[in-house]
Amino acid sequence: MTAGQVIYTLWLREMKWLVRAKSRLVASVVQPFLWLAIIGVGMSSTFGAIPGTNITFLQFMTSGVIGMTLLFSSTMAGVSVLWDKQFGFMKEILVAPVSRTQIMLGKVLGGMTTSILQGLLLLVAAAAVGIRPSGIVELLQVLVFMVLISASFVSIGLAFASRMEDPIAFPIVMNFLIMPLFFLSGGMYVTSTAPGWLSFLSRLDPLTYGVDGIRTAVLGTSQLSQFSIWLDFAVLGVFTVAMILLGSYLFKKIKA
């Protein structure tokens, strides 16, 4: 059987869950809206435009909130592997005559779809208050960065999940990774004016390049961009490939 069929089968299963778990879907969409509607609007009215520009804080942090949403939901997608282990379904998957890499890619695609859907809903909400990519090219740029962020962080989540057993412990462990990655990404503040050590750490954070890329595309200006959009793309692209490879390597050794 072809790899495509296996990947599609696993993806389809995750989509059926998504459609059935409506409360989960609603909750994961509402939370980022609250960030934009309350924190974003509140901060904008307090501080006005970012110094030296005509960009409001709400406009600035939209890309940060999109990056945050993708980061959170992507890494947490790995928990499905732990529930599969818990309910014994992983044995059914692993005893089938298919390769582990195909299984892993199916899971990656499922997790990506879920988090990109959330990212798109956010994009729609932001457009409703006037924050939208100026053209089709910019929109495609945003989509490319969404794909890269979700692919890389779903892979990281799966890599962790393949080595763990406990679905309750998983989100707690992942939070140790997620929080610093989000805080350092420059989603909520301008890193170029931050102290040198912070700016340095921020450059080591792969999410920084994702948020920076989305920001350039959404705002249609590089006034507040740290790097060129091509550098963002290159760094994040390499990181994504590396994480998919790491994920499939660890997934090969998974035990039911």
Place this chain on the structure above:
Amino acid sequence: MNYAIEAHGLTKKFGDLTAVNRVNLEIGNGEIFGLLGPNGAGKTTLIHMLSTILPPTSGMAKVAGSDIHKDPDSVRKAIGIVFQEPSLDNRLTGKENLDFHGRMYGMTKEQRDERIKKVLEIVGLSNRANVLIQNYSGGMKRRLEMARGLMHHPRILFLDEPTLGLDPQTRRVIWDHIRLLNEVEKVTIILTTHYIEEADYLCNRVAIIDRGKIVALDKPNALKNKLKGDVVSINISNPEKYLDIFRKNRLVKKAKVVDGTLHLQVSSGEQSIPKLLDLAKEHGGQVHTVSLSRPTLEDVFIYYTGRAIREEAAPDHARMGRIAMAHGMR
């Protein structure tokens, strides 16, 4: 002859513990073959090796004509397996679980739809096809897992403790389904069990497995006939003392003490009991109860292992084996 399963010297070690110890097996096509033994005897480990889930420490096996080392994918395509622990997706319906399986085994849409209808019919779940698994009873889940194991037309179906934890009535239903699918689908069935009645009722041949070794293998009736006669169980104070006395008596073919009760093998129970009781009295023995039993597989098991097959009687090493196996799986 072409065997469904052929194993030579199959061995699995977990650290110091040998869970399966140089097992040789030849199982014919179309058989219902039983692996009977207490928990921790190595049944599940053996099945996991044959189904390519666990690599053996040494030894070889051919399953459906393919080598488990060299061609695990061909083995996987040719077998279906129902695990001891549940392995269904609770959030999908019965039909969706089967459909997932069919897709994973490369079946086309037409093949899947046709097959789902058929296997649901065999296990009597046609009217439950579109119900979520979380609303299935334990027996229904088991039957659906069997249907799933059959989806891709396997030549061999492994059933690991198919009726564990089910009530006696449900157990009957499952047994009848196992027979039915053996007849209708012509599939070879290898099942593990620690229920004597199950092995007796279902299996063409039974292997008694204890501490990782096969200690006896034959048709259930042939195993029972080997005991040649009835078993008189005498509950007597201080049974060890009378063991030798009874052994010297010419009526008694074999004598053992199991769980504080004397088990005496005699050719005719009815005629022997009065004489045996007289003998006990002569030596001042106080007999509490006497019972007579025709040989059962349980007696066969006791005969070969010196122990009754009961969960709580599983020796420490067997329990350790279970833990080791759990680690092996993880």
